[in-house]
Amino acid sequence: MKTEIGIGLAGFGTVGSGVYKNLIRNGALIEERTGVAFAVRRIAVKDLAEPRKVDAPDELFITSPDDLIADPSIRIVIELMGGIEFPLKFIRKAILAGKSVITANKALLAEHGKEIFELAKEKNVAVFYEAAVAGGIPIIKAVREAFVGNRFESIHGILNGTSNYILTRMTDAGLDFSPALGEAQKLGYAEADPALDVNGWDAAHKAIILASLAYGFWVEPSKVLVEGIEKVTASDIRFADELGYRIKLIATIKADDKDEIEVRVAPTLIPKSHVLASVNGVFNAVAVRGDVVGETLFYGRGAGQDPTSSAVLGDLAEAAAALISPRESCGFATHDLYGECKPAADSISKYYLRLGVEDRPGVLAQIAGTLGGAGIGILSVIQPESHTEGSVPLVLTLHDAPYGKMQTAAATLASLPCVKTEPLLLHMESFS
C-alpha cells in the first residue's frame, strides 16, 4: 500500500539541493521502507537565474515560498532558506495552514523555538528539526525518543566542525589560530565570514536546542555563556597537552541537584583519555549521560550537503508517518520538572589560567596569595619554557569555583604590576 505525499522545498542551496538529489537517488529505497513516495512539487528560490548545484526540472522552481504553502498538493514544507526573520514568518504561515514543517535552521529554533512549538501545538502540526543539530547524527531522536526514560545528567558536544577543524590543526601542526582558520577557509570548512563558527554561537544555537529538549523548557540565549576559540593560542594547546588535556570547543549542558540547568559553549580542557578528545577534524560528537543508560556517545559529520540531507530524509519519513496517523506530539514536549537556567556566574567548574608574568622570585607567591585571598584553590602550577618578550608564561589549574568569582579573581590578577599580559581563563571538564 503506497501513499504519495507532496512536499515543497524552500531553499535550494547546499542543503536544499542535497535533499533533492538524495531523494531522487534513494527514493525507491525510501518508498520500499516507508510505503511513502515523496514527490517534490515545488522548489522556492530567491533567483530563478542563479546557477543550480543540482539538476532539477525548471518547472518546479518558483520565487515565492508562500506559493508552497498555498499549494494544496503540498503537505510537508522543508525550510532550508537561512536567516531568521523571513523563515520565522514562513514557518508561522505554514503551521497556520496546517502544513507539517521540517527545518534545519538552528538559529531560528534557538531564538524562536518557544513560539514555533507553542503555535505548532495549538494547531496540532508537527515540526521536525533533526538536521538543525549535528548534521547527520540522529541526536534529536536519541534525546527525544530513545532516552525518554532518562534524566539527563549531562550532555557534552563538539557541535561546530569548523572550530573543531581549527583546533585539531592547532593541535596536530602547532599552528596558531589565524593560519589554522586560513587553512579551513581554503578547504571550504569555514565561511569567508567565519564569525558564527569560531565565536561559539553556531554551537550555542545547537546547545540551546539540545538543552531545551533534554529539560523540557526553552533555554533563553541570554542565559548561555558563549565564548569563542579566537583567544586560544598554540601555546595554550601545548601547555594543556603537558597537563594531560586537549582543548576543544565544548558545549556543556548539565543539571545540578536542584534541577537548575547550566548551558555553556566555550573552549574547554578535556582529559586526553576522554572519547571526545579523539574527535578530530570537521567531525561532531555528542556525549550524553543519562541516569539509566549511563555514558553514551554519538559521532558523525555535523555539516555538509549529504549528512544534513540524511537528517532531513529521516524527518520526512517521520513527518509522513505523523500525517498518516497523527500523534499528539509537536516535536517538543514542555514539562515542569526542571527549574531555570542558572546565571553563568554561578556555574561551577575547574579552570585553566594562563598568565604572562615578570620573571623574578616572589611573583608566584603574590599570585598564589591573591587566589588564596579570593578563596580559590590551586590544583597545579607549571612554568613552561617559552620565549616571550618581557614576560614568562605561568599556567595554573584551579579547583572548582563559581565562574563569576573566578572572573573577578582573574581581573584582580590582571591588575597586578607583575602580570604583564591579559590572562586567559578556560574551563576544564573532568567528566566526574
Add this chain to the structure above:
Amino acid sequence: MKTEIGIGLAGFGTVGSGVYKNLIRNGALIEERTGVAFAVRRIAVKDLAEPRKVDAPDELFITSPDDLIADPSIRIVIELMGGIEFPLKFIRKAILAGKSVITANKALLAEHGKEIFELAKEKNVAVFYEAAVAGGIPIIKAVREAFVGNRFESIHGILNGTSNYILTRMTDAGLDFSPALGEAQKLGYAEADPALDVNGWDAAHKAIILASLAYGFWVEPSKVLVEGIEKVTASDIRFADELGYRIKLIATIKADDKDEIEVRVAPTLIPKSHVLASVNGVFNAVAVRGDVVGETLFYGRGAGQDPTSSAVLGDLAEAAAALISPRESCGFATHDLYGECKPAADSISKYYLRLGVEDRPGVLAQIAGTLGGAGIGILSVIQPESHTEGSVPLVLTLHDAPYGKMQTAAATLASLPCVKTEPLLLHMESFS
C-alpha cells in the same frame, strides 16, 4: 491529557527488575514527556519464592505468563524471560491476542524474527526490540528510522562486551585468553558458562538483527560466518600491534555492488587509528556507513541492568504512541531491493596469518611459493622474536581474497612439513 497504559512484565531477572526499578524511579518524568502513565499490572516469574533483586509489591507477581496476556487491563507485554522456545510461544500468543510486544531477546529474533514479524504484520501489532542489540545504544532506532534515507554501505559493530573486555585485558595487560576470561568472570562480566559470549554467537544474533533491518530481509543464521575469540593469543595481539592493528571481535555487515549481503562475526584486525579500536572494556559501539550520511558511530554500554532498561523504556514510549495512534509498521519493513546473503566462502577481505614454522633458511620461500600458487598475494611478512619450543612464529598479512580460497590455502600450508603448529587465520578490515 494523561493516558494510563497497563503493562505486564514477563521475567524479573536482571533486566526485568531493572525495567521495574527505573520505571518507578523516572515514572513522573516519563509521564511529563509522553503524556502516558505506565502501570505495571502483573509480573510473571518462574518461582514466587525466589529472592527478588528489586522490591515490588507481592500482589503483582504471578507464575503464568499467559495470565499477562489474558488480563484485559494489560496492553503491552515485555518479554524478558530468556530462552527461545518458551518466549516464542509466549510472543506468538501475545500477538494473536493483540498485545503490543517488547522484547530484548536477540537469540529469539535472530532465529525466529521472520515468523514473529510476519505474524505481527498480519495482526497489525507492533513489536519493539531496541534492547536486543547493543543495550542502551539506540542503534535499532538509528538504522530503522534516522537513516531511512540511506543505503547502508557497511555496519561494523563491537556487540559483545564480554569478548571486548577479554580482548582489552589481553591487549593492555598481555594476558592470554584463559586468565583474561577468568578475570571477566570474577568481575561479573562473563557468565559461569561464557560460551555464547566468547564463541561469537551472542554478537552474531545481534548482527543478524541489524543486517536484516538494514537490508529488509531476514538473514539466515546458517549464512553467517561466526568465529569466537578463543584461539587468539596474547602473541597475536602483540604481532597485530607491531603491524598497526588491534584485534577486536567485530561484526561486519556489508552490501556489495550486486546488493549481495555479507554478515560475519570474527576476531578481526582493525587499524589502531579507527575509532572502533579505542572502544575498550565492556563498552559496545556500532559504526554505520550510509551512502548519504557517511561515517557515523554510536557508543555506550551494551549490557547490564540499567542500560538495557533504558532501551526498554524507550520502546515503551514508542509502543504507547503506536497504541494511541496506530501506525502500519510492525517494527520491521521487508522489501525486495536486496538479494541474498552470499556464502561465507565468497566473502572477500584481507587476512592475518600466523604460522609456527621451522627455523631454517628456505621456509619462507616455500610458504610464499604455496601462497603464490594459490593466487594469494602477500602484503607483509614479519618474523617476530618469540620463544616457542620447536618452531618460530611467522606472521603474514595477505591481499584481498575470498575466504574459501584463503582457508584452502591455509590448510595446504598446515600440511607442509616445515609448518609445525595449526595456522591462525584472522580477517583484517581496512574500512576502505
